[in-house]
Amino acid sequence: MIKRHTKDLLYEQVARIGKAVSSPKRLELLEILAQGEKTVEALAAEARIDIKLASAHLKVLKAARLVEAQRDGRFIAYRLSGNDVSALWVNLRTVAEEHLVELKVAMDQIFAAPENLNAETRRSLMEKARRGDVVVIDVRPSDEYASGHLPFARSMPLDEILQRIKELPADKEIVAYCRGPFCMMSAEAVALLKEHGYRAQKIADGTPEWQAAGLPLAES
Amino acid sequence: MIKRHTKDLLYEQVARIGKAVSSPKRLELLEILAQGEKTVEALAAEARIDIKLASAHLKVLKAARLVEAQRDGRFIAYRLSGNDVSALWVNLRTVAEEHLVELKVAMDQIFAAPENLNAETRRSLMEKARRGDVVVIDVRPSDEYASGHLPFARSMPLDEILQRIKELPADKEIVAYCRGPFCMMSAEAVALLKEHGYRAQKIADGTPEWQAAGLPLAES
DNA sequence: GACATATTCTAATAATCGTTAGAATATGCG
DNA sequence: CGCATATTCTAACGATTATTAGAATATGTC
Numbered sequence A, B: 001m002i003k004r005h006t007k008d009l010l011y012e013q014v015a016r017i018g019k020a021v022s023s024p025k026r027l028e029l030l031e032i033l034a035q036g037e038k039t040v041e042a043l044a045a046e047a048r049i050d051i052k053l054a055s056a057h058l059k060v061l062k063a064a065r066l067v068e069a070q071r072d073g074r075f076i077a078y079r080l081s082g083n084d085v086s087a088l089w090v091n092l093r094t095v096a097e098e099h100l101v102e103l104k105v106a107m108d109q110i111f112a113a114p115e116n117l118n119a120e121t122r123r124s125l126m127e128k129a130r131r132g133d134v135v136v137i138d139v140r141p142s143d144e145y146a147s148g149h150l151p152f153a154r155s156m157p158l159d160e161i162l163q164r165i166k167e168l169p170a171d172k173e174i175v176a177y178c179r180g181p182f183c184m185m186s187a188e189a190v191a192l193l194k195e196h197g198y199r200a201q202k203i204a205d206g207t208p209e210w211q212a213a214g215l216p217l218a219e220s
Numbered sequence C: 001g002a003c004a005t006a007t008t009c010t011a012a013t014a015a016t017c018g019t020t021a022g023a024a025t026a027t028g029c030g
Numbered sequence D: 001c002g003c004a005t006a007t008t009c010t011a012a013c014g015a016t017t018a019t020t021a022g023a024a025t026a027t028g029t030c
Helices: A004-020 A024-033 A040-047 A051-063 A083-099 A101-110 A119-131 A142-146 A158-167 A185-195 A207-212 B004-020 B024-033 B040-047 B051-063 B083-099 B101-110 B119-131 B142-146 B158-167 B185-195 B207-212
Strands: A067-072 A075-080 A134-138 A153-155 A173-177 A200-202 B067-072 B075-080 B134-138 B153-155 B173-177 B200-202
Touching (some): A004 B024, A004 B083, A024 A040, A024 A051, A024 A083, A024 B004, A040 A051, A040 A075, A101 B004, A119 A134, A173 A185, B083 B101
Parallel strands (some): B134 B173
Antiparallel strands (some): A067 A075, B067 B075
């Protein structure tokens, strides 16, 4: 008979992961890191928190081995310690969306039309993008595009869209995506495009969702 | 521009799920509930905690909508509120096993040979069981077998094995499974069987792992 | 309807966690 | 080697959480 104490140790270890993902701010940091590696400074700015606080949260995430740090010149870059961490974030968010009515209501208020994709619509979108029937644009900052993006998508960061809008074909459907269902960049991009007469829609997927669905990302 | 405050609300909702899975005891309760529905009393006994404490933890899990309760006669039965919750438990445990060296070490100490399965070995095992080349036994309590079990597995609860050992063929390989990688019942079953001259081995999978791998369970 | 029993609620304590501010450390650059 | 700057460490506070014990509630049975 194996001792209770020993068994408790196992659950305690898993609870370390649970504790790491029990704070809203840490979840936000994980989502940002799922877009690619970032410095503490960039993370703090993105999450709108103090650098010291960001550092403290990153320390917790690092202790749970969900992220790893590497010094790169004057800055320290953090990244997720594996694709499974990104998948865990997607899984947590999906369970929350599925079971917490409050979250559903909040999301409906923020995003008029939540376009959730399934396996089939994902593959069909990729096929249409490959053929050029639609233009898929990645409206995240260009460094996030560089660390992985949807196949056949082109980079068109939100704050460059107005200057570069002529690059987009006026006769084709534009499909915008950003960091995922909680990110508002694609919605803003669609609003801008529609103002200028383009046919545009957004999808809820970001690269973490795409990857968690078992589909490949492009790197170039 | 959408307000920070609104965005924070989204992460707070997901963090509710994170908080729910940040306690070792709650994780243990989730794992037990992944085997089928149970009363508070049964859960407390299984996790070796006070009924009052079990009730308090269940309240937290219920608030996060990970479990739901239903009155059934004198007892109140709890169950997971969806298969995605069971998959979340598997996902958390897998991330922990992958990234936390401490957990790997602890598991190696407890379980001599951790037999982790991949997609191929799972299908091949099911095929061999179907043909009758191996006998797959489910050593969990019979009510857990009844709420779902591996295909072609027969129920042989750990505390009945010695009386019923004659039912097993002496010339075939016996494969035992229980609740999952953290459960010690299959290891104990294998030890008993080997003592009596049977060829036996265990697998790490329980029904949650099997299901999370996308494979079907049997109900009968 | 009253009793027995299972479960939850309330209250209280100790322990833990999030956040902030100030000091300390480490690296790159001159 | 020393300066500038990015990052982390330390200390402290208020807020939250886990656990326990006792009281209260709800259901089934007689």
